[in-house]
Amino acid sequence: MQQRKSVCLGMMLAAAVAMPALAQQAPVKIGMVTTLSGPGGYLGQDIRDAFKLAIDMNGGKLGGAPVELVVEDDALKPGQGKQIAEKMLKTDGIKIMTGIVFSNVAGATVPDIVDAGALYVSPNAAPSNFAGKECNENYFVVSWQNDSLHESAGQHATNLGYKKAFILAPNYQAGKDALAGFKRLFKGEVVGEVYTRLDQTDFAPEMAQIRSANPDVVFQFHPGGLGIAFLRQYQQAGLLGKTPMVLAEPSLDATTLKAVGDAALGLSVTAHWNTDFDNASNKAFVEAFTKAYNRVPTYYASQGYDTALAIASALKATGGKADVPALRKALAKADFQSVRGAFKFGPNQHPVQDWYALKVEKGADGAPVLKTQGKVLSNHSDAYAKDCKL
Amino acid sequence: MTLVLEQLLNGLQFGVMLFLLAAGLTLIFGIMGVINLAHGSLYMVGAYAAAFAAAQTGSVIIAIIAGLAAAAIVGMAMELFVLRRLYARDHLDQVLATFALILIFNQSVTLLFGRQPLFVSVPPALNGSIELLPGLTYPIYRLIIIAVGLAVALGLYLLINRTRIGMLVRAGATHREMVRALGVDIRLLYTAVFGLGALLAGLAGLMAGPILAVQVGMGEQILIMTFVVVVIGGVGSIRGAFFGALLVGLVDTVLRAFLPGLLRQVMTGSEADALGAGLASMGIYMLMAVVLLVRPKGLFPANV
Numbered sequence: 001m002q003q004r005k006s007v008c009l010g011m012m013l014a015a016a017v018a019m020p021a022l023a024q025q026a027p028v029k030i031g032m033v034t035t036l037s038g039p040g041g042y043l044g045q046d047i048r049d050a051f052k053l054a055i056d057m058n059g060g061k062l063g064g065a066p067v068e069l070v071v072e073d074d075a076l077k078p079g080q081g082k083q084i085a086e087k088m089l090k091t092d093g094i095k096i097m098t099g100i101v102f103s104n105v106a107g108a109t110v111p112d113i114v115d116a117g118a119l120y121v122s123p124n125a126a127p128s129n130f131a132g133k134e135c136n137e138n139y140f141v142v143s144w145q146n147d148s149l150h151e152s153a154g155q156h157a158t159n160l161g162y163k164k165a166f167i168l169a170p171n172y173q174a175g176k177d178a179l180a181g182f183k184r185l186f187k188g189e190v191v192g193e194v195y196t197r198l199d200q201t202d203f204a205p206e207m208a209q210i211r212s213a214n215p216d217v218v219f220q221f222h223p224g225g226l227g228i229a230f231l232r233q234y235q236q237a238g239l240l241g242k243t244p245m246v247l248a249e250p251s252l253d254a255t256t257l258k259a260v261g262d263a264a265l266g267l268s269v270t271a272h273w274n275t276d277f278d279n280a281s282n283k284a285f286v287e288a289f290t291k292a293y294n295r296v297p298t299y300y301a302s303q304g305y306d307t308a309l310a311i312a313s314a315l316k317a318t319g320g321k322a323d324v325p326a327l328r329k330a331l332a333k334a335d336f337q338s339v340r341g342a343f344k345f346g347p348n349q350h351p352v353q354d355w356y357a358l359k360v361e362k363g364a365d366g367a368p369v370l371k372t373q374g375k376v377l378s379n380h381s382d383a384y385a386k387d388c389k390l
Numbered sequence: 391m392t393l394v395l396e397q398l399l400n401g402l403q404f405g406v407m408l409f410l411l412a413a414g415l416t417l418i419f420g421i422m423g424v425i426n427l428a429h430g431s432l433y434m435v436g437a438y439a440a441a442f443a444a445a446q447t448g449s450v451i452i453a454i455i456a457g458l459a460a461a462a463i464v465g466m467a468m469e470l471f472v473l474r475r476l477y478a479r480d481h482l483d484q485v486l487a488t489f490a491l492i493l494i495f496n497q498s499v500t501l502l503f504g505r506q507p508l509f510v511s512v513p514p515a516l517n518g519s520i521e522l523l524p525g526l527t528y529p530i531y532r533l534i535i536i537a538v539g540l541a542v543a544l545g546l547y548l549l550i551n552r553t554r555i556g557m558l559v560r561a562g563a564t565h566r567e568m569v570r571a572l573g574v575d576i577r578l579l580y581t582a583v584f585g586l587g588a589l590l591a592g593l594a595g596l597m598a599g600p601i602l603a604v605q606v607g608m609g610e611q612i613l614i615m616t617f618v619v620v621v622i623g624g625v626g627s628i629r630g631a632f633f634g635a636l637l638v639g640l641v642d643t644v645l646r647a648f649l650p651g652l653l654r655q656v657m658t659g660s661e662a663d664a665l666g667a668g669l670a671s672m673g674i675y676m677l678m679a680v681v682l683l684v685r686p687k688g689l690f691p692a693n694v
Contacts, residue, residue, distance in 0.1 A: 037496065039603065042507070195663050199611050201602040201608070201611060202601065204400040204403065204404070208647065225605045238518070238519045259507060259508075259509040261511075295506075
């Protein structure tokens with residue numbers, strides 16, 4: 001009996017592996033709750049590093065105001081994200097928050113932040129439930145609304161003339177948004193729809209289902225380590241040469257690409273940003289990031305950087321005061337040079353932006369890189385903006 | 391029909407991986423009475439060591455040796471320096487200490503290798519699929535995993551039931567005090583069993599490398615399932631671990647593969663998918679609950 005009780009205790013503890021990391025305090029404190037450990041750890045790391053880079057490039061300041069970043073790891077656990085946010089809001093009195101990578105963490109954490117009167121500027125997750133009726137004046141998204149990321153993939157698959165699609169995503173808010181987004185702009189038939197688990201690493205059963213459904217195209221959304229495992233197993237199952245795949249950027253970021261290697265050649269990807277975008281802000285960012293961290297920035301990094309620039313533009317307008325109503329007003333103008341080029345906020349304070357088709361090709365050094373092909377969607381907002389009354 | 395067969399093979403392959411981890415966990419738990427939460431870390435150590443060796447040397451043999459050796463050495467060091475002090479303590483202390491080990495291992499690996507997952511390619515000779523039946527192709531590498539797992543199961547069966555060490559292990563699992571009273575060097579036995587468990591975890595880790603992403607925290611994802619296997623099979627029983635692992639692997643795979651399809655017959659597509667996915671991920675835990683109701687000591691208890 002004693003033994004079994006202990007096994008249960010063990011299981012509970014094992015399910016709660018957590019490693020908070022602390023940073024020190026600063027003049028204008030910006031709280032960053034992000035995912036730094038576990039399979040999704042590199043996503044948060046890139047957001048944090050790019051955000052830090054923006055601060056470092058301006059001599060420790062954003063918009064002329066000295067800032068310091070307080071970073072903590074949510075370990076992809078909604079409960080932990082909520083706790084950290086509470087502590088940052090109440091104990092540290094932080095007024096500007098950012099950083100959350102995963103929509104399930106955002107779902108638990110963001111309402112507390114905005115209800116406490118603090119500003120939340122999302123560098124990544126933007127679940128559908130916060131974009132429409134539940135939108136909030138203190139909630140800004142610099143990245144994209146979840147659905148629109150995958151709407152671009154749906155549009156691209158339609159443009160490429162595919163008729164039968166098999167679609168997969170993990171069973172959580174962003175996964176549901178992904179499939180809903182893809183289906184919204186995909187004109188063909190969806191022959192199979194599968195929800196995987198967010199902690200799943202072996203996709204063999206799904207590969208068998210794909211093979212038996214025999215679609216024209218596969219669309220899948222698996223961020224971080226999941227995407228690497230998925231693509232590799234897709235290749236091992238002999239599907240890669242047979243059934244083309246259309247993806248949105250999170251399933252094939254620079255890190256995934258490096259891990260998957262030549263197997264990824266020819267894959268179609270859609271994104272709002274790419275390393276090869278030809279604008280001054282992006283060139284400066286890619287060069288500085290590569291120099292500082294000795295790796296290619298992922299699109300998570302670009303979003304972290306843009307978020308820092310957005311917050312900088314607001315701080316500049318308020319003269320470095322963390323006065324939320326004034327910051328909010330300044331932020332809504334989006335007065336900064338985004339690395340993706342044209343950028344503005346829609347009525348629900350989510351981006352209105354262009355989406356591009358990318359293709360994996362061999363780069364100059366022989367390693368596969370993402371090359372921008374052309375526009376898929378112009379000035380694209382999201383499906384929920386009309387329900388938002390701010 | 392071929393789809394069903396392929397899914398059964400997938401379930402078998404998953405079950406075999408779970409068995410390699412559960413065998414060590416159940417032995418350590420059954421014989422020493424220690425709950426080793428850090429067992430998943432040994433799996434991670436095996437995967438990282440093999441991935442690192444493969445990247446440095448490009449040799450499959452060296453990668454295999456490195457993975458096995460690293461896991462076994464780290465495992466035995468863990469027993470010598472940490473767990474040995476905890477045998478007399480109660481389970482809460484052991485759980486806390488091994489939980490701390492998980493954090494230490496994860497953070498050390500992050501410091502050494504960074505947060506980006508590592509990439510290991512399948513050995514070229516094993517890369518590809520073969521046609522088992524008309525219409526049923528299956529990756530060779532996964533077949534090898536199944537074969538290795540079954541061979542290890544057979545080897546363990548012979549080791550436990552036919553050798554002197556096995557006799558001591560069995561005796562240790564059922565009558566620990568008596569073994570000690572008979573003058574057996576129980577400390578050496580403990581270290582050896584721990585090393586063996588770690589070796590098997592490392593083997594699972596290094597074989598998983600080319601299929602899954604080698605990343606920090608990979609051990610915890612599979613550890614919970616492994617505990618379920620140990621509970622279903624019966625604590626301390628290798629045979630229980632084997633059948634428990636196959637059962638869990640098959641049930642989990644089959645539910646995931648077919649439940650949404652079945653539900654789609656009675657409700658609309660997206661609801662069926664969401665409900666099916668939810669029920670499928672609960673499946674093995676419901677199985678565990680049922681097994682505990684019917685056979686509270688598991689299917690094949692070691693000490694009846």
